Every structure is written in C-alpha cells, then in structure tokens.
Amino acid sequence: MNKKQNQSCIIILLIISFLLFFGKINSPVKDRHAWAMADHFAISLGFIDNGFDFFHPKTFCLNPQFSANKLDSQRDVWTKTIENPQGITAIDFPIHHYCIAVLMKILNTRETYVFRLYMLAFSLLGLYYLFKSAIIITKSFYFSISIILFTFLLPSFSYYAIGFLPSQIGLSILFISLYHFLKHKQTHKFKYFLYFLSLLTLASLTRFPFLIYIIGLLCLYLFLAVLNKKIEWKKMSLSIAAISVVLLYFFYNKYYLSENFGSNFLNYPLPADSLQNFVDSIIGTFYHQSWRYFTIVHYILLLLLFTSIYKNRSKIDKSILLKETVIYLCICSIGISMYMFLMIQQFVAHEYYMFDTFLPILIFWILVSSKYLKFNFTTKKIALVLIPMFIFNKVVYHFGYAERINDPLETTRKNFQQSEIILDSLGIHKESKILLLDSYSPNLAFINMNRNGYCVMTTSTSNITNSLNWNYDYIITQNFSFDKEVLKSYPNFNKETSVLYSNDKFTIHTKK
Numbered sequence: 001m002n003k004k005q006n007q008s009c010i011i012i013l014l015i016i017s018f019l020l021f022f023g024k025i026n027s028p029v030k031d032r033h034a035w036a037m038a039d040h041f042a043i044s045l046g047f048i049d050n051g052f053d054f055f056h057p058k059t060f061c062l063n064p065q066f067s068a069n070k071l072d073s074q075r076d077v078w079t080k081t082i083e084n085p086q087g088i089t090a091i092d093f094p095i096h097h098y099c100i101a102v103l104m105k106i107l108n109t110r111e112t113y114v115f116r117l118y119m120l121a122f123s124l125l126g127l128y129y130l131f132k133s134a135i136i137i138t139k140s141f142y143f144s145i146s147i148i149l150f151t152f153l154l155p156s157f158s159y160y161a162i163g164f165l166p167s168q169i170g171l172s173i174l175f176i177s178l179y180h181f182l183k184h185k186q187t188h189k190f191k192y193f194l195y196f197l198s199l200l201t202l203a204s205l206t207r208f209p210f211l212i213y214i215i216g217l218l219c220l221y222l223f224l225a226v227l228n229k230k231i232e233w234k235k236m237s238l239s240i241a242a243i244s245v246v247l248l249y250f251f252y253n254k255y256y257l258s259e260n261f262g263s264n265f266l267n268y269p270l271p272a273d274s275l276q277n278f279v280d281s282i283i284g285t286f287y288h289q290s291w292r293y294f295t296i297v298h299y300i301l302l303l304l305l306f307t308s309i310y311k312n313r314s315k316i317d318k319s320i321l322l323k324e325t326v327i328y329l330c331i332c333s334i335g336i337s338m339y340m341f342l343m344i345q346q347f348v349a350h351e352y353y354m355f356d357t358f359l360p361i362l363i364f365w366i367l368v369s370s371k372y373l374k375f376n377f378t379t380k381k382i383a384l385v386l387i388p389m390f391i392f393n394k395v396v397y398h399f400g401y402a403e404r405i406n407d408p409l410e411t412t413r414k415n416f417q418q419s420e421i422i423l424d425s426l427g428i429h430k431e432s433k434i435l436l437l438d439s440y441s442p443n444l445a446f447i448n449m450n451r452n453g454y455c456v457m458t459t460s461t462s463n464i465t466n467s468l469n470w471n472y473d474y475i476i477t478q479n480f481s482f483d484k485e486v487l488k489s490y491p492n493f494n495k496e497t498s499v500l501y502s503n504d505k506f507t508i509h510t511k512k
Contacts, residue, residue: 029413034409035443037165052098052101058088063078068260078455082261082262089261133182134147155396167207174210201245220331289348295392315372332361417448428473437475497511
C-alpha cells in the first residue's frame with residue numbers, strides 16, 4: 001500500500017465523518033437505546049466519582065436491573081437493593097470507560113463529546129485497518145475503499161460510531177487484529193501474531209462474545225495438529241493464555257461483582273424457550289431490525305456479490321477449503337451461530353448485537369471471497385453507489401434512530417435537563433439519595449441530576465410500597481406520568497409525602 005492510497009483513505013473517512021456527524025459530537029445521550037447508552041456513559045462518570053477504582057465500576061443507579069445473586073438467585077429485576085448500595089455493577093472489562101474518564105478528568109469536563117470522539121476515533125481506526133487488510137488481500141484500492149464505505153454507511157455502524165456502546169469499539173479492535181493476522185500470514189513474523197492475539201484479547205475483554213475468535217484460533221491449531229501431524233505449541237499455549245485472561249475477568253465479573261452488587265447489564269443467555277418462540281424471534285428480528293442493519297443499496301450489493309460468487313463457483317479452487325484462513329472462519333462461523341442461538345431473543349429489539357455476531361464474520365468472508373468477484377470498480381461507479389447509500393443512511397437514521405418527541409425516554413431526558421442546578425439551589429447535597437418513581441431509564445435522569453438514586457421502572461402497587469421503605473432522602477416524580485402511573489397505583493402517596501419543590505416537569509417530595 002503506497003502513501004497516496006493511505007492518504008486518500010484517511011481523507012475519505014474524514015469527509016464522510018464530517019457529513020454524517022456534523023453538529024452531533026456534543027449532543028447529549030439521546031435517541032434510540034438512550035437507556036443503554038446512558039448506562040455506559042454513567043460508568044465513565046462513575047470512575048471520576050469513585051477515585052478511579054477500576055475494579056468497582058459504578059453508575060448512579062443504586063438498585064441495578066439484575067439484583068445481586070446473594071439477594072436473589074432468580075435474577076429479580078429492579079425490586080431489590082443491597083444493605084449498603086453504592087451503584088457498583090457487573091460489566092464487561094471497562095477499560096474504555098476508564099480511559100474516557102481519565103480524558104474527562106484531564107480536560108476537566110463531564111460533557112459527552114469526550115466519549116463520542118473516543119468512539120469515533122476507534123471507529124475510524126478500525127475502518128482504516130479494514131482498508132489496509134483489504135489491500136493485502138485484493139491489491140485493489142477501489143475494492144478496499146468500497147468495503148470500508150460499505151461498512152461505514154451501514155445505518156447501525158454510523159449511528160453507534162459516535163455512540164456509547166462498547167460493541168462498536170470491540171468491532172473496531174477486531175478489524176485492527178485482522179490486519180495483523182494477515183501480516184503474520186504474509187511475513188511469517190511472530191511479532192504480528194502477538195499483536196493479533198493481544199488485540200483479540202482486548203476485543204474479547206471489551207465484549208465477551210469476541211472470545212469466540214480466540215477459541216476459534218485454538219480450535220484451528222488443534223485441527224491443523226491433527227491434519228499436519230505437527231503441533232504449534234507456542235501459538236496454542238498463547239491462545240490458551242489469552243482465553244484464560246478473558247475468563248479470569250469473566251469470573252470476577254460474574255462471581256464477585258454480580259454476586260455482591262448486581263448488574264445494570266444483561267449477563268446471561270436468552271435462548272428461545274420453544275420452537276415457536278425461536279421462529280417468532282427470527283421473524284421479529286427481520287421485521288423490526290433488518291432495515292437498520294443495511295440500507296436497500298447494501299442489500300442489492302450483497303445480492304450481486306453472492307450472485308457473482310455463485311456464477312464463478314466452478315472456478316473456485318477446492319484446495320482453498322484447506323487454507324488456514326478459511327478453516328478459521330468456518331470454525332468462528334459455527335461459534336457465532338451458536339452464540340446467536342443463545343441470545344436470539346435479544347436480536348428482536350437490539351440491532352447492535354450485529355456487531356458481536358454476523359457483521360464482522362460477513363465482512364471477513366467478503367474479503368476472503370473477493371478474488372472471485374467480477375466487479376469492475378471505478379471512481380465513477382463507487383460515486384454512483386455512494387450517493388444513494390448515503391441518502392438511504394440518513395433516511396434510516398431519521399426513521400429508525402432519531403429522537404421521538406412523545407417518547408417517554410426522551411421526555412424524561414428533557415425533563416431533567418439542568419436539574420443539577422435546581423437541586424443545588426435547594427440545598428440538596430450531592431450525597432443525597434433520590435428515589436425516582438417511574439423513571440423510564442435507570443441512569444438518564446440521574447446523570448443530569450448528578451446524584452445517586454433508586455429507580456422504580458414499573459409503578460405497580462407492590463413496587464412503590466417496597467421502594468418507599470428504602471434508604472433515600474428525597475422522592476422525585478415526573479409530572480407527565482404522576483397521575484396515571486404513581487397515584488393510580490398508590491392513591492395514598494400525597495398523604496404520606498410533602499412537596500418540597502415543583503415545576504412544570506418534575507416534583508420533589510419528602511416522606512412525612
């Protein structure tokens with residue numbers, strides 16, 4: 001790859017970034033999946049507040065979604081709190097949240113732009129290394145540019161490129177590791193294997209499902225040992241060591257953090273519980289999420305790609321099936337399929353699971369299959385595809401990701417804008433604990449209040465009755481949902497509390 005190609009790739013990525021993200025870098029946590037993104041943003045803020053205690057990540061929410069196992073082995077949701085709640089939560093290795101917290105501390109800010117720029121930097125770096133990988137495989141500048149534009153303009157990819165979910169970072173690290181894998185195959189230098197495995201380990205720590213790629217590596221060397229009757233002890237030993245590192249944190253996360261403090265993040269499988277449920281999940285995923293995965297232009301390109309491969313199937317050298325890269329991708333594909341089956345119920349509502357599963361393996365297979373493609377890439381053809389792809393990307397963002405004015409989550413976010421100033425003016429101490437009834441998000445409101453608190457997500461009579469006995473200082477309700485959610489379930493609420501402050505958005509109560 002020459003210097004001019006390098007520069008062209010970087011310029012193209014920067015131009016597309018500007019067109020996609022102009023005016024969005026400092027926007028608050030909002031839009032689709034603001035709940036999950038607020039939880040991750042809160043982790044970074046939590047590191048600043050807890051003195052950068054890496055092994056006790058925390059959010060503002062004192063009653064995590066999934067209760068501590070020592071309190072409830074049935075994973076009771078939202079209704080339990082430990083004796084001395086601190087907001088500590090189980091979470092995948094939070095190294096990136098920690099780095100962002102350090103940057104925020106250095107810059108003396110708690111604004112979202114630090115998190116968003118960190119995410120964008122990793123996203124662009126991952127795409128750049130994907131470009132370099134494609135150059136190694138295809139020797140084609142145009143194809144390599146096409147594959148990164150194809151990826152960048154995926155609606156989900158571009159949306160989360162400046163989001164707050166670590167899946168995007170894990171995916172980017174996976175792309176970077178691919179380059180070093182190819183360099184190892186190309187040069188046979190062991191240092192590239194070490195870079196590759198180290199990056200895979202970091203990706204797996206960032207998002208546990210990427211462990212599949214390290215397990216796949218170990219399986220590859222076991223397979224080759226049988227096939228070639230030669231064992232690569234060094235690579236196998238290092239692969240086992242990498243798996244051990246990831247599992248070591250997994251067990252700490254699962255059997256210490258989750259056991260003692262609970263979790264705001266899902267940490268157990270959600271497979272289909274019946275054949276009908278499996279079918280419904282598949283249909284629901286295609287119906288609700290497929291238009292967020294790819295634009296219509298992407299689907300057409302994929303169809304043309306698969307058609308080209310099929311037409312040229314007779315020219316495919318069958319010996320390719322015994323190449324290490326192909327064997328490795330086959331093993332990883334099996335592992336990813338198994339993981340998708342285990343988490344099938346999550347796919348219906350969470351399109352970002354594509355980053356952990358089929359998106360990277362699809363791109364890897366496209367790269368491996370590229371020599372059998374019969375497309376004549378030119379600047380003009382790329383531009384003709386790029387323009388409608390970009391337009392459809394913006395259309396999907398508008399209908400699938402942008403804020404909805406009447407959405408309760410968005411209403412909650414707006415209700416608590418500048419709420420920290422109001423609480424400060426009322427003399428409500430930073431250490432005061434808030435009980436937020438009908439919260440619509442465990443952390444979104446608390447981030448704006450800059451206070452810790454408990455949330456009641458479902459305002460049933462039993463949930464409100466239970467929460468009123470927790471150790472809190474103030475109760476806050478939202479005016480738009482107070483009558484239909486709180487009073488309807490708990491008619492005596494006004495008799496048992498006094499109003500300390502009220503505006504047109506929320507009310508602060510104290511218990512009599």
